[in-house]
Amino acid sequence: MKKVVIIGGSGAGKSTLAQTLGKKLELPIYHLDAIHWQPGWVPLSREQFIKETEKVLERDTWIIDGNYGSTMEQRLQQADTVIFLHYSTIRCLYGITKRRIAYRNKTRPDMGKDCPEKLDWEFFQWVLKFNRTKTPAIYERLSTLRDTDIHIFKNRKELQKYIQTLPDA
Template identity: 65%
Template sequence: MLKIAIIGCGGAGKSTLAKKLGKILNIPVYHLDSIFWKPGWQPIERDELIEKTMEIQETNQWIIDGNYGATMDLRLQQADTVIFLHYSTIRCLYGIVKRRIQYHNKTRPDMGEDCKERLDWEFFNWVRTYNQKKAPQVLKRLSTLKETKIHIFTFPKQLEDFLKELKVKTNN
């Protein structure tokens, strides 16, 4: 596990997992949210996101968390491991509401500078419909990856067990 792509619905815990994996495996972590969002929630251009993602992927080791369709195929093709947090809609909605409360009037560590935590209807609705609209497309993409180790977790307990086993293997 040297090049790891972490994907899944908003609120599933992709960034938290990326940090934990980075610590266990001693691999640099890149949060796509912090790359995509400039101060004050200003997005970068699609081409710039692709360019920055490709620069990261030129390194020998990386953990990249986030969805971002513009770079999804690039990451999936380069990753030796893909982790898909495919949790229930309720779990993910809980995650985004909890995060909104926890980081009220603050910027999350995995977010772009000066992007205070917010929860708008568009994002709420995206999370609410992710398992119906986006997850089937993700699963279809994953089914085409033949040389990649794919982990699909549907419950947090599965992920916890995976991390415990990984810590034992790496003595971390």
């Protein structure tokens, strides 16, 4: 594992998994949210976001967590491993709620600078609809990948068993 893409619903634990794998495998971690969101929740332009992501993809090794359709194709093409956290909607809603409480008035380490945690109705709705609207296209895209190690986890227990099988760097 040298180039790992982690995708899944918000609140599934993509960033936490990236941190765990980064330590275990001694690979650099890149959070797409930290690239996309500038101070005060100002998004990078699509073009600039793509350029910044391309800089990461040029590196020899990486773990990249996040969905962001504008760069999904490039990341999947270059990854040797894809991990899809396909957790239930309830699990993801729980995750974003728990995260909101834990980081109240603070910026998460995997987020852009000066972007304190928030939970608004629009984001809640996005998480609520993710499995229905985004997941089918993810499965379709993953089915076309060749020479890529693909792991799909439906719950944290499955994921933990997998992590335990990985050798340390």
